[in-house]
Amino acid sequence: MELTINGKVHQVDLDEDTPLLWALRDELKMTGTKFGCGAGLCGACTIHINGNPARACLTPISVAKGAQITTIEGLSEQGDHPLQKAWVKHNVPQCGYCQSGQLMTAAAFIAANPKPSEKEIDNAMSGNLCRCGTYPRIKAAIQDVVQFHEGGNSND
Ligand code: FES
Ligand code: FES
Structure with missing residues (x-):
């Protein structure tokens, strides 16, 4: 599956119901997004999907497919947001x-x-x-x- 993250297309070979958080952290080694509760309760895993905040721990990659995903690594070019x-x-x-x-x-x-x-x-x-x-x-x-x-x- 293709995921567009911080403007770049990435290929991931994972089940469609895999949480986006695992794809980011374990597959793509983008560890800026954190695992806190894994249950949508803490917000540590917040990313943007098409500009809207979303919990990566609760978002299957099938939902993120075709969307513009932004992580903390892509919030700004030089950490200067x-x-x-x-x-x-x-x-x-x-x-x-x-x-x-x-x-x-x-x-x-x-x-x-x-x-x-x-x-x-x-x-x-x-x-x-x-x-x-x-x-x-x-x-x-x-x-x-x-x-x-x-x-x-x-x-x-
Ligand atoms: S890890 Fe706590 S809301 Fe996702
Ligand atoms: S949990 Fe330590 S700075 Fe927020």
Whole structure:
């Protein structure tokens, strides 16, 4: 099966119901996407499928076939996505394990909602767990990047 990941076509020889996470990590050695719970509960495995955040642990490769898949390795050319810069500025990671998933969720969110309210940020990020409790720094970094408007989207 062909999978298009970060703009490049990869061949994988796996059953169609294989989780995308295994194809990425074990077959293609793209280990930036992490295995946390394996059950859709933690967000560590978040990638983008056609720009939308998805849990790679719950996505069979048959679903990802023909789609544009983006992983943390492809979020930016040089690790210079505005969120990645803000992550560095705010010294967000502690152990780092959850952070690629956090970044991928945040990146899809601000692409869809460039002027979120604080509550919208909280809601968008609520499915990504961090056992190190880096939540305040994650939020500060996101707020740095977006035009932060309390009260949500406005028409300006
Ligand atoms: S590993 Fe996929 S949601 Fe936890
Ligand atoms: S930085 Fe350690 S789990 Fe989030």
